Amino acid sequence: MAAYPELQGKVAIITGAGRRGGLGAAIAMRLAAEGAHAVVADLGAAAGPHLPASAIGASSEMQAVVAEINAAGGSALALPCNMLDGAAVEQLVDSTVARLGCVDILVNNAGIGYLMKPIVDMSLEEWDTVLGVNLRGVFAATQAVAKRFAAQAAAGRHGGRIINIASQAAKSGFPHAASYCASKHGLVGLTRVAAIELAPLGVTVNAVCPNHVTTGLGAWQNEYFAKLLGKSVEQYLADMRARIPLGRPGLPGDTAAAVAFLCSEQAQYITGESMNVSGGEEMH
Numbered sequence: 001m002a003a004y005p006e007l008q009g010k011v012a013i014i015t016g017a018g019r020r021g022g023l024g025a026a027i028a029m030r031l032a033a034e035g036a037h038a039v040v041a042d043l044g045a046a047a048g049p050h051l052p053a054s055a056i057g058a059s060s061e062m063q064a065v066v067a068e069i070n071a072a073g074g075s076a077l078a079l080p081c082n083m084l085d086g087a088a089v090e091q092l093v094d095s096t097v098a099r100l101g102c103v104d105i106l107v108n109n110a111g112i113g114y115l116m117k118p119i120v121d122m123s124l125e126e127w128d129t130v131l132g133v134n135l136r137g138v139f140a141a142t143q144a145v146a147k148r149f150a151a152q153a154a155a156g157r158h159g160g161r162i163i164n165i166a167s168q169a170a171k172s173g174f175p176h177a178a179s180y181c182a183s184k185h186g187l188v189g190l191t192r193v194a195a196i197e198l199a200p201l202g203v204t205v206n207a208v209c210p211n212h213v214t215t216g217l218g219a220w221q222n223e224y225f226a227k228l229l230g231k232s233v234e235q236y237l238a239d240m241r242a243r244i245p246l247g248r249p250g251l252p253g254d255t256a257a258a259v260a261f262l263c264s265e266q267a268q269y270i271t272g273e274s275m276n277v278s279g280g281e282e283m284h
């Protein structure tokens, strides 16, 4: 049963939603279960050495996410988009409006967290790729959707929602994650500015900051940090559970539930927030 009936018929773009087991796929499924039309946006194919097939949502996976939503009685379509390409991001918004008539919700979920290195070893090109997807890509999508929200408001369709999937790494530092942490901390700032600028349109802008979730990316990070700390993955995860007050890492559904709430009318007076979804691990 839908928790938020007001989301029925809303048009939601979710970036990075084409990887099975990922946060974006869970968000798309949850918003579709609430009755929204889900635009499953993702890369669709490898794009050079920093965006390899092993780490991205392939076209077949995007179609599988869409098929699962439609089989469950929801409404979804797949649109490939590389968030590093500003023109492609504008096209994503234009194609959504051409296919579905408008856009109501943007969930900036696409991100990369696997280019981890000590500061002294990280190349500027690697830095640019992480910042390019995780921050510049979010800015490009925010800009494109903000223009659309303004046009829709002028035509009498006031309002909208933007949700940025930041991270615990938006609030705390982690070793070998300078670019990732900088990009996610940057998202908090972008969220605040966008919240102020878009408020006159009735648009709210918030970030969600999950702690660890064992998605495809999360599994890679478990291996990486376990090795870095000289532990087995099992021990690394046991230590993680022990330091999280609620006793477990996050699940994709935890983040999806927070996103659905922030999209709902219940959250109409919440904007500019960066909300932890971390079982109490992150409290500021």
Ligand SMILES: NC(=O)c1ccc[n+]([C@@H]2O[C@H](COP(=O)([O-])OP(=O)(O)OC[C@H]3O[C@@H](n4cnc5c(N)ncnc54)[C@H](O)[C@@H]3O)[C@@H](O)[C@H]2O)c1
Residues within 6 Å of the ligand: 015, 016, 017, 018, 019, 021, 022, 023, 024, 041, 042, 043, 044, 051, 055, 056, 057, 058, 081, 082, 083, 084, 109, 110, 111, 112, 113, 133, 165, 166, 167, 168, 209, 210, 211, 212, 213, 214, 215, 216, 217, 218
């Ligand atoms: N898993 C975690 O522990 C965790 C914790 C906090 C925040 N996050 C954030 O949640 C988001 C989703 O991560 P996830 O864990 O589901 O990982 P994931 O790898 O399953 O999903 C990331 C998605 O982003 C897409 N993407 C990457 N580069 C892209 C580009 N240039 N254009 C379009 N799409 C691109 C990938 O194809 C992939 O589908 C990310 O922003 C990540 O930083 C994850």
